[in-house]
Amino acid sequence: MNASEQTRPIVEVAVGIIIDEQKKILLAKRPEGKPYAHYWEFPGGKVEQDETVLDALTRELSEELGIQVTRALFWQTIEHDYPHAYVRLHLHMVRQWAGQATGLEGQELYWQQLKESQLADVEPLLPATVSIIELLKLAGI
Numbered sequence: 001m002n003a004s005e006q007t008r009p010i011v012e013v014a015v016g017i018i019i020d021e022q023k024k025i026l027l028a029k030r031p032e033g034k035p036y037a038h039y040w041e042f043p044g045g046k047v048e049q050d051e052t053v054l055d056a057l058t059r060e061l062s063e064e065l066g067i068q069v070t071r072a073l074f075w076q077t078i079e080h081d082y083p084h085a086y087v088r089l090h091l092h093m094v095r096q097w098a099g100q101a102t103g104l105e106g107q108e109l110y111w112q113q114l115k116e117s118q119l120a121d122v123e124p125l126l127p128a129t130v131s132i133i134e135l136l137k138l139a140g141i
Contacts (some may be wrong), residue, residue, distance in 0.1 A: 008086045009140065010079075014057035015044035017132070018094045018101065024111040026138070027129070028064065028120060031107050035084045040110070041126040044089075061094070066104050071096035076135070080128040089128060093141075096099045114141065 018026040027040045030054055045060035058069045072092040079088050102128060103109050110122050119133050 008072065011085045011087045012047040012053070012056075013044055013087050013089050013103070014047055014053045014060060015042045015089045015091050015132070016057055016061050016069070016094045017042055017075065017136070018061075018067075018092055019099070019141070020111060022111075023141070024113050026065075026101055027110045027112050027120065027125075027131075028103065029122075030126070031105050031111075032062070036084070038127055039113075039124050039129075040120065040122045041129045042091075042132060054092070057090075057092055057094075061062040064103075064105055064107070065099075065101040065109075067097040067099040067101050069094055069097050078128070078131060078135070080085045080131065082127070089132075091132065 026043065028043045030037050030039050030041055043061055043064050044057060047056040054072060057072055061067050061069055072094045075091045075093050077088060077090050101109055112120050114133070114137055119130060
């Protein structure tokens with residue numbers, strides 16, 4: 001199902017694919033009290049009204065991780081239909097930032113090396129996170 005076929009509101013989400021110098025990607029564990037609590041995902045969050053996607057990404061990564069994005073490049077947009085929400089994920093590659101990523105909301109963080117043989121060392125993965133990791137592998141990242 002795509003956005004034109006579904007009737008629920010679309011939740012716009014800014015997603016940061018944070019990649020370090022060793023080409024590891026940062027995953028965060030969803031905190032208690034949120035849908036899919038304890039599932040692993042890429043950091044980011046909802047785009048607020050009157051906020052650009054890039055502004056939302058910068059705000060969310062600062063609030064969640066304590067980092068200041070100095071460079072983020074839009075990569076692509078994907079959509080996912082969850083039981084609780086239909087989301088449009090705006091994926092950005094983040095390779096430059098200031099500060100050290102820390103789970104400011106009490107969430108665990110994990111730097112994952114992409115591997116051909118498996119999706120990730122941590123689980124469970126949020127369903128859209130599985131799709132993003134597969135896209136990253138296809139792109140050779």
